[in-house]
Amino acid sequence: MKALGIVAIVVSALSIVIPVFGASYLPIIAGIMALIAVRQEPTLAFVALGINIVNVAFLSPILLVASAVAGCGEEIVSSGMDIYNSFESGTMPSFEEPDCGAGSMYWTYLSIHLVAAAVAGVLSYMSKKA
Numbered sequence: 001m002k003a004l005g006i007v008a009i010v011v012s013a014l015s016i017v018i019p020v021f022g023a024s025y026l027p028i029i030a031g032i033m034a035l036i037a038v039r040q041e042p043t044l045a046f047v048a049l050g051i052n053i054v055n056v057a058f059l060s061p062i063l064l065v066a067s068a069v070a071g072c073g074e075e076i077v078s079s080g081m082d083i084y085n086s087f088e089s090g091t092m093p094s095f096e097e098p099d100c101g102a103g104s105m106y107w108t109y110l111s112i113h114l115v116a117a118a119v120a121g122v123l124s125y126m127s128k129k130a
Helices: 002-017 026-037 042-058 061-089 104-129
Strands: none
Touching: 002 026, 002 042, 026 042, 026 104, 042 104, 061 104
């Protein structure tokens, strides 16, 4: 299990420098490995989970950008068409900020890692009690 904890830390550290997959898939894989290793090597597991949380929360703006693009694309197009149609009809356009739910992908990935850290804390506490 010590080797799995070390591999989890290495994958977590590599996920910081890898652009797209480092923000989405690699931290989840490293988190799963850390959850498996938490009973035998809690220190290594918590270091890997901490690196994942810092990476997703602060070092991965690609999650916010991808979420904004995925959620806002259709809203922006429909708002643009409304403005264009109002100019054609001669009325004053209403400029409203589109409500696109940007950030939902960010909060999903961050909550996955926070839940993994909470589960790891429970598993570590339970193994110390026994």
